[in-house]
Amino acid sequence: MKSVLLIGQSNMAGRGFLQDVPMIYNENIKMLRNGRWQMMAEPVHVDRHIAGVGPATSFAQAWTEDHPGESIGLIPCAEGGSSIDEWAVDSVLTRHAVSEATFAMETSEIVGILWHQGESDSHGARYQAYEEKLISLFNHLRKELNAPDIPIMIGELGHYLGEDGFGKNAVEYKQINQILFNVAHAENNVYFVTAKGFTANPDGIHTDAVSQRKFGLRYYEAFSKQMHVLDVLDMEHEWIDKEAKRELTKNERIFVQSKKFALGQMSFEEFSIRVSHINESE
Template identity: 45%
Template sequence: MIHSFLMIGQSNMAGRGYAKEVPLIFDEHIKMLRNGLWQIMSEPINFDRPSSGVGLASSFAASWRKDHQQDEIGLIPCADGGTSLDDWAVGSTLFENALSQARLAQRTSEIKGILWHQGESDCSPEKAEQYQEKFSKIINALRQELNIPEAPLIIGGLGDYLPNGLFGQYFMHYSFVNRELEDFAQSNENCYFVSAKGLTANPDGVHFNAHSQRLLGIRYYCAYRDLKHLPNSNVNENDILNEIYNRPYTKTERLKLLEHEFAVGNIEGKDYLMQLKAIGQE
């Protein structure tokens, strides 16, 4: 049985990190939902925009795999960039899509948790004041509809860099949202808050860069594993990330990566057959 996780929120959950900036994460036992079926994970996992890139879910899943080496994990991508809490209201298109995708996943997996990152679109004192009430309705409805009342919900804080970026004037009150997110996690069962302290952004000053997304995913997993809030960075997160990057590929994984390189035109047919034969003879 696949252990699956629902990914919801806006662009920093979908991921906008530049893939060229970080090593690949590839594991035949990490799956993602595509057209209702499980495929081996590749980034971008959550292709909501042409600018989609590295998100937190890949390192979350890779961290999970370190502790569950005999099991498979599945990611259910439903995040959508630029969306507010109102866009995620019960009955909205995004809410219904998440329900639909999660129900498809439940045919062949068990949903073990919900990963949420959102708030940049609600960075005003007025919207922040209503955040917990609106968010509670969304999460309670999801839990009820999917019959996952005790599945841990992991929510991440907004980056401290937001007021200093290109669009900083729109995020002057980001700390109000962080306060509401943390308060929500503290006051609701099966909910844990993860800080974004120390993480950095792409040049746009809005989206976590690829390395920070990797670290954030590890933080999400540590909160999930320990069922504890993570108000500060995890002191060994870089060590965990290095372990993930240095994990040797299995034979199946090497064959899949070779197949991909041939399919996208990065190697010639003769070289593909030669390498294919070499791997097959090992």
């Protein structure tokens, strides 16, 4: 199985509202929980009780479309509100990410790293030391994972920052974005992913769910083609519509019913009847 390490702050962990997009269910997408690979369900991250839609799910869904019958695992290690200093090579977050990735490597091959962070460093001239710290982190991860050529995809900060809500304080996001762009173009196997055209939740700092779906597709475009993604993808809108109509497999349909039963949305009798119908339809 292939796997991908997810690191950064809240827009990698995901804060898109779960009700704003159709959920993605795919038995070939796994997530690492308590040392085990479980079938993916959103939210993938649990760094906060308000975690929601992030970019990793549509990234993984696009990956499975190109690799039918194969599985991909998501290793969630992003932490909301974290600064670049909290991703220093000896920090708790970095040590945790290395530990989780190392554990995942026992049963999978890590083929990429998805990074999105910088909102917390978009004020107070923190950008002046950002580039050196980011490169140091990337070099450290590659060394610790014994993966010197592993591709790293870095997402641009939302262009909506600096205007409203909690995002109003991120007045230096353009400087951070320029650094992300420069690092991606200077370092080997590091690819820049644009946030062009994205919109935010009402809080002004978190990328909304629809934009996160598009972000994941752009991350995958960068990963699969090993290139920078500098503009909107032509297929973004139609992809979201197409995925909403995707016919679920038997296991996926049972998973959905199990989730509804566990959340108290149906009785055990109703759950049993629905699962029986699913089994009989196969």
